[in-house]
Every structure is written in C-alpha cells, then in structure tokens.
Amino acid sequence: MGTIGRIRPVRAFLMGLLALCAATVTPAFQAAAQGRDLRFIRDTEIENAMRVYLAPIFDAAGLDPASVKIHLIQDDAINAFVAGGMNIFIHTGLLIQADGPDEVIGVLAHEVGHITGGHLARFQENAANAQIKGLAAMILGGAAAIAAGEAGGVQAATMLGSQIGRRSLLSYTRQMERSADQAAMEFLHQAGFTPEGYRDILEKLANRAKLYSANANPYEQTHPVTEDRIAFVENQLANWPTDAPGIPKSFYDLHERVRAKLIGYLAEPERVLEQYPPSQTDLKSRYARAISHMRAYQREDALELANGLIEDFPKDPFFRELKGDIYLNTGQVREAIEPYEEAIEMLPWAALIRINLARALLEMNESQYEEQALDHLTKARRYEPDSSELWRLTAAVQTRLGNSGQAALAQAERAFRSGSRPEAKTYADRAMVELPEGSAGWLRAQDISLQLEKASE
Incomplete structure (x- = not known):
C-alpha cells in the first residue's frame, strides 16, 4: 500500500x-x-x-x-x-x-x-x-x-x-x-x-x-x-465567427484510426468483428482486425492484414511497427527485427519502437546483436529517460557485455525512477564500487545515492 x-x-x-x-x-x-x-x-x-x-x-x-x-x-x-x-x-x-x-x-x-x-x-x-x-x-x-x-x-x-x-x-x-x-x-x-x-x-x-x-x-x-x-x-x-476554418479533415481520419487501434487492442474479438466486419476493407477496419488477431495469437490472419496495409501504405511506419509486434508477440523474434528497423528508419525519434527493437535483438541471444541493442537503447534514452523497460534492457545488455558497473547503474536508474528507493540505493552504491571514481557513470551513481539519502532525512 x-x-x-x-x-x-x-x-x-x-x-x-x-x-x-x-x-x-x-x-x-x-x-x-x-x-x-x-x-x-x-x-x-x-x-x-x-x-x-x-x-x-x-x-x-x-x-x-x-x-x-x-x-x-x-x-x-x-x-x-x-x-x-x-x-x-x-x-x-x-x-x-x-x-x-x-x-x-x-x-x-x-x-x-x-x-x-x-x-x-x-x-x-x-x-x-x-x-x-x-x-x-x-x-x-x-x-x-x-x-x-x-x-x-x-x-x-x-x-x-x-x-x-x-x-x-x-x-x-x-x-x-x-x-x-x-x-x-x-x-x-x-x-x-x-x-x-x-x-x-x-x-x-x-x-x-x-x-x-x-x-x-x-x-x-x-x-x-x-x-x-x-x-x-x-x-x-x-456569437462565433462564421468564417472559422474548422478542424482539418486529416484530424477526422486520424481520430478514426486511433479509435480503431484502441478498440482492436482493448475490446473482445467478437466486438471488434462486429464493429469492423471482414466485409469492410478500409484502413481503420483492417487495422482493428489485424490488432485483434494479434492479441488472439492468430499470427497468419494478423500478418495477412498487416502486409496488406504495408503494401497499400508503404510510407506508414506504424503498420511496419505492427508487423514487428505480431512477430515479437508470437515468438518469431528474428522476423520482428526487419519491420522494426524499417519503422525506425521512418521515425528515428520513436523511442518506444527502438526499445522493442532492442528487446528483439537481445532475445536473439546472439552476441553479435548486443552492441546494436545498446545503441538503440542509448538513442531511445533521449526521449524516454524514465522508461523502466529501457533501463531493464540496458542492465541486461551491459551484463552480457561484462560491464557490471554500468549494469548496476542501469538498475539504479530503473529503481530510482520507479520510486523503489532501497533498491535504488543498493544498486547506486554497488555502481560506485565498480565504476572508476570520477567517471560520468560514477558521478551519476553518487548523485542518485545522495538524493536518496537526502530524501530519507
């Protein structure tokens, strides 16, 4: 409590x-x-x-x-x-x-x-x-x-x-x-x-x-x-001006798309099919059904719809993200990497997609992907510094790379940002022991430790 x-x-x-x-x-x-x-x-x-x-x-x-x-x-x-x-x-x-x-x-x-x-x-x-x-x-x-x-x-x-x-x-x-x-x-x-x-x-x-x-x-x-x-x-x-331009049509298209995506993720499959039946082949309907199929682990049905959307809208990064999600969520980690990379090429600032890509790379359990995963996590940190998943994955890859001090610092960041003070203090102190004194990582660990000590006074 x-x-x-x-x-x-x-x-x-x-x-x-x-x-x-x-x-x-x-x-x-x-x-x-x-x-x-x-x-x-x-x-x-x-x-x-x-x-x-x-x-x-x-x-x-x-x-x-x-x-x-x-x-x-x-x-x-x-x-x-x-x-x-x-x-x-x-x-x-x-x-x-x-x-x-x-x-x-x-x-x-x-x-x-x-x-x-x-x-x-x-x-x-x-x-x-x-x-x-x-x-x-x-x-x-x-x-x-x-x-x-x-x-x-x-x-x-x-x-x-x-x-x-x-x-x-x-x-x-x-x-x-x-x-x-x-x-x-x-x-x-x-x-x-x-x-x-x-x-x-x-x-x-x-x-x-x-x-x-x-x-x-x-x-x-x-x-x-x-x-x-x-x-x-x-x-x-x-008394409103009659010449007000009003909301752009593109906003209405965006609303329908967001709504379909949320229903696809949150509604029961029966409701999704009722609201977006297979007879409807517009973007929003296919999007909702693809997501619903993914949630039900119906990989082939989900992929068929996702691939169709990518073919019709090749410059849309979110359909490629969906394809990566389908593969990742159904255990085909290797296949998830390419669509995630394509989405990131289109949206370099999309930190959440980068984090999922890093996860897929790490789940390959092949050392050749570890530095690549760390690079994506480092870039994602600029936009999502408070992400627990980012810091968890960073700790995992640093451990694999043999950087125990950096791994401890990543765990300290994760715990500190999620409010787990005792755990954060333990990891910050461990990082200070293992990292070179005066280095950037050591100074950050010291900063976390001192903030926690001050907060407990």
Whole structure:
C-alpha cells in the first residue's frame, strides 16, 4: 500500500481532490482518487496523435509542447485531467466514445486552460484553507457539544466541519472549471476551431449524469452543473465567427484510426468483428482486425492484414511497427527485427519502437546483436529517460557485455525512477564500487545515492 493509503481521512479527501479538481467534465476519476489503480498504456502513434491535436491549442496558449507530457489511461470513462504540473492524462474512453476529433480537442483545450490558469498550484493553497475552515468548525462545534454534555453532538460537529471544508473547496474547484471553460473558448477561437465538439461532449456527459446522479446536490459536485456549462458554450457558439476554418479533415481520419487501434487492442474479438466486419476493407477496419488477431495469437490472419496495409501504405511506419509486434508477440523474434528497423528508419525519434527493437535483438541471444541493442537503447534514452523497460534492457545488455558497473547503474536508474528507493540505493552504491571514481557513470551513481539519502532525512 502506498503513502496515500496511510493518510488520515480528511487529508486523504483533499489529496484525492487535488487530482480530481482538474478532471474535465465527469466524476469518473473519483474511483481513482479513492484508491483504484490506474492502468497506463503507451503507444507512439496515439500519443503523437494527441500532440497533433494539441499543437494549435498549445500555440494559442503560448505553451511549449515539449514541456507538457501526455499520459494515456486505460479506462472506459469519458475523461481527461491535469495533475502534477504539466501533465495531461487522457482516458481511452474519451478517445473511443468521442464521435470526432472536435470533441477530444474541446476537452483537451479545457485541460490546457487548467495549466495556463495555474489551477493546481492555486488549488493546493485553497485546499489547505478549506481544511483549516473545516477543522475550526469541528473544534468549535465539538467544544460546545462537550460543554453541553452531548456525546452525539461531537459526532455531528465532526461531520459539519468536514462538510464546511468540503463545500468550500468544491466551490473553488467549480470556479476553476468555469475559468478553464473560458480559456478553452479563447484557445479554440485562436486555433480557428469552433466549440461545437466541446458542446457535444458536454451533452453526452449531461445525459449520462442524469442516469447516475438525478438527486445530486450541485453544491457537493466538483464541477459546475453540466447544463450551465452547455449553456455557456451555446452562448459562445451563437456569437462565433462564421468564417472559422474548422478542424482539418486529416484530424477526422486520424481520430478514426486511433479509435480503431484502441478498440482492436482493448475490446473482445467478437466486438471488434462486429464493429469492423471482414466485409469492410478500409484502413481503420483492417487495422482493428489485424490488432485483434494479434492479441488472439492468430499470427497468419494478423500478418495477412498487416502486409496488406504495408503494401497499400508503404510510407506508414506504424503498420511496419505492427508487423514487428505480431512477430515479437508470437515468438518469431528474428522476423520482428526487419519491420522494426524499417519503422525506425521512418521515425528515428520513436523511442518506444527502438526499445522493442532492442528487446528483439537481445532475445536473439546472439552476441553479435548486443552492441546494436545498446545503441538503440542509448538513442531511445533521449526521449524516454524514465522508461523502466529501457533501463531493464540496458542492465541486461551491459551484463552480457561484462560491464557490471554500468549494469548496476542501469538498475539504479530503473529503481530510482520507479520510486523503489532501497533498491535504488543498493544498486547506486554497488555502481560506485565498480565504476572508476570520477567517471560520468560514477558521478551519476553518487548523485542518485545522495538524493536518496537526502530524501530519507
């Protein structure tokens, strides 16, 4: 169990809301805030698609795209949120259930509004103030109850104090949601888009909310009543410039492709075939079926579709990546190398593909591929320095090459970046013993060790 699990209830509530306050439009993230594990997924193509969507929004907001990290969460909810600074978390449910990229972009523009508004930093201060208000009410009410000799009054005062603090805090988060909506309108306007898609996604959420919270108290909700937000966007639309260029057609094609890919990976094979039957031979349908066949270990069916896509779209790196994945996931490691190399030729910055290529090279268990694998991992590190898989593979190849000090340093990096402090300290100290004192590797191991010592004080 992590640190959050040991925090007292009032504090745990505030910590949960710290993440929840930036959620886009739905209370679905509450499950995660209440302790449900989040399952993150990584995919070069989908993450890049989100950056394509966000590029005009970042430009309108004056944000450096490189400073914002994109995270994908496997969850059916229509949701996105910002947390931990410049991090945007996107649920797969949003990408699958949105009817078009305009809906996704509207949500993302709202999240960028949270970032530019500095809402997370301001929320921390208001969370502390709300906690103080609640505790004061609880103490004063409890003291009065004790003086009157009413044991039940103490419990009532405790509940009242918690409610006062919570409502104060939720009121503030509703203000932030309104502010983020206003910022989103400005970003969409500057990008030449319309907020029609954002209105549509809000309407979807409003309809769903009626099913689950017909009697909900609006003052107890993190977000403003959805109908109010829809009315705000409708008012903006009524006065929107009629000459707005709108979202490019290529974005709609990209949305259909991302959606098909996610369904292929996440849905049961029966649902994939129902939604993308063999009679449909367009790109998205073949893509979804190829991925679904791969997941079911139906290698020949998957390869037939992947090869057809490569033949029709020879300059598309992601179909070659898929072919490599099919071979790697079905145990044909040697055959996976060539399509991965072809994908990397087209996308030299695609670190996740490089990591898979390095894995395939190492699984060959032939010494002639070890230096090549290390080279790919070193290049991938520039883009994915926090990847546990990258550091695990680096440790493995350094061990094979007889570089025990570098292997220990790679294990220290893996453990350090994943939060395993005792393990990281053990490996960092071992690396310092085995690496030449004063070398770059030795200095990095010392840095990790000193940071861990300072953190434990």
